Amino acid sequence: MAFNGKNVLITGASMGIGEAIVRKVAAEGANLALFARSVDKLQGITADLQGKNPRSKVLYKAIDLQSYEAVEKAVSETVKELGDIDILINNVWTYPALRQIMDYTNCRQAGLALGAPAAFPDLKVSDIVTMNSTNINGLMFVTYAVLNSSMMKRKDGTILNVTSVTGLEVPPFPGEAVYHSNKAAQEAFTNALRNELSGTNIRVLALRPGVVATNFHSLRVGHDKGMYDGFMEGYTPLEADEIAGAAIYMLHQPLNISVKALDVVPSAQRSLNVFDRSWSERNK
Ligand SMILES: NC(=O)c1ccc[n+]([C@@H]2O[C@H](COP(=O)([O-])OP(=O)(O)OC[C@H]3O[C@@H](n4cnc5c(N)ncnc54)[C@H](OP(=O)(O)O)[C@@H]3O)[C@@H](O)[C@H]2O)c1
Numbered sequence: 373m374a375f376n377g378k379n380v381l382i383t384g385a386s387m388g389i390g391e392a393i394v395r396k397v398a399a400e401g402a403n404l405a406l407f408a409r410s411v412d413k414l415q416g417i418t419a420d421l422q423g424k425n426p427r428s429k430v431l432y433k434a435i436d437l438q439s440y441e442a443v444e445k446a447v448s449e450t451v452k453e454l455g456d457i458d459i460l461i462n463n464v465w466t467y468p469a470l471r472q473i474m475d476y477t478n479c480r481q482a483g484l485a486l487g488a489p490a491a492f493p494d495l496k497v498s499d500i501v502t503m504n505s506t507n508i509n510g511l512m513f514v515t516y517a518v519l520n521s522s523m524m525k526r527k528d529g530t531i532l533n534v535t536s537v538t539g540l541e542v543p544p545f546p547g548e549a550v551y552h553s554n555k556a557a558q559e560a561f562t563n564a565l566r567n568e569l570s571g572t573n574i575r576v577l578a579l580r581p582g583v584v585a586t587n588f589h590s591l592r593v594g595h596d597k598g599m600y601d602g603f604m605e606g607y608t609p610l611e612a613d614e615i616a617g618a619a620i621y622m623l624h625q626p627l628n629i630s631v632k633a634l635d636v637v638p639s640a641q642r643s644l645n646v647f648d649r650s651w652s653e654r655n656k
Contacts, residue, residue, distance in 0.1 A: 373401035374624055379454045381405040381447070383437060383514055384464035386413035388586035389534060392616035393461060398425050400620075405450040405457070406432040407514070408464075429454055437464055437510030438502070440517075447517035456522035459623060462514060462558075463534040466506040467551065467591055492549040500550055507554035512561065519574075527572035532622060533562045534615075537580045537635055541644040548592070566632070575630045577622055582637025585609040606649025607640030 380397050384390035386408035398404055398421045406414050414432035421430045431453055433446035451457065515531060523529035538548075539555035559578060566576040583589065589609070593599035618636045625631055640651035 375400040375402035377401065377403070378458040379403045379405070379456065380459040380461065381407065381450060381457045381514070381518060382461040382463060383407045383510070385432070386410045386417065388588060389581065389584060389612045389615045390463040391417060392612035393463065393619045394421070396616045396620050398428055398430065401425070401428060403429040403454050404431070405454060406430070407435060407437065407446065409434055409436055437513060438505040440513045443513040444517050447514065447521050451521045456526060457518045458529055460515065460518045460529065460531045461534065461619065462511045462531065464506060464510050465588070466503060490547050495550065503550045503554060507551070508557050511558060515565070523574050524572070528574060530575045530577065530623060531565070532577045532579060532619060533558055534619075535559050535562065535578045535580050537582050537637060538644060539580065573627060577631060578633040579615070579619055579622060580633060580635045581610070581615045582635070582641040583609040584612055584615055586612050606653065607638055607647060607651040610636065610638050
């Protein structure tokens with residue numbers, strides 16, 4: 373039970389990669405604080421985890437991470453209920469509701485991967501604000517509150533940021549300027565924070581998924597099945613559980629080892645713009 377008695381706070385815990393990590397960490401004896409907005413989903417996961425792991429404490433906070441007041445209150449209540457946070461997993465992301473699907477004909481002809489939701493000038497300013505405030509502010513708000521409530525006084529802890537391979541490579545996907553720059557900002561923040569926390573035992577790590585079959589890819593193409601299938605053509609995306617396995621590997625390392633960053637992609641995803649679309653055919 374590697375996480376026996378450890379207190380783990382995870383954002384974006386109501387589905388996808390976050391939920392998969394939660395389930396693995398809970399099975400190893402951790403106490404958990406689940407942050408997301410959907411009360412019904414959080415309630416369901418919490419009840420299920422409590423049933424399966426009766427010795428673990430599990431709580432949830434249904435909040436929007438865009439509000440620092442909400443984040444600070446939720447973190448402070450969590451620390452009162454569970455004790456100091458040992459591990460923070462920043463996993464949240466958001467896209468605005470799609471209004472416009474771009475014309476991808478040229479991209480398809482060039483063999484490029486497809487993206488969404490709209491070219492930057494066509495976004496609403498409110499969409500830009502929502503993405504920046506969730507993907508950048510939200511991540512920083514939770515980190516700030518957890519550092520100041522728990523980790524700084526003990527000079528101890530682990531912060532695992534779920535970023536993306538898109539944070540490093542210049543993405544050719546049209547229509548995702550804000551998301552990709554958010555991911556680049558998360559990478560920069562991860563590196564800067566790691567440096568600033570020198571003199572403590574707080575580790576700051578980045579896990580970079582490639583294509584994973586979650587709500588994410590359906591949402592990013594406006595739940596358009598044709599576009600979704602086109603993006604996944606010729607290979608199989610990873611499962612959320614496989615990314616969760618990589619997170620567990622990073623968190624299992626002893627204190628003297630930091631897996632600073634880990635790219636975990638389907639083998640067919642050679643880079644952001646080169647997908648081996650003969651993979652499934654070759655590996656039937
Ligand atoms: N799937 C992929 O292929 C892929 C690839 C690269 C990187 N990633 C990264 O992996 C992480 C998890 O993605 P996923 O694929 O698991 O996505 P997902 O299934 O869409 O989950 C996103 C989570 O974020 C929560 N969330 C969204 N906006 C929020 C807000 N304002 N306040 C609080 N919670 C909010 C959602 O819950 P509520 O709606 O209940 O709030 C949900 O739990 C993200 O950082 C993403 O960028 C994913």
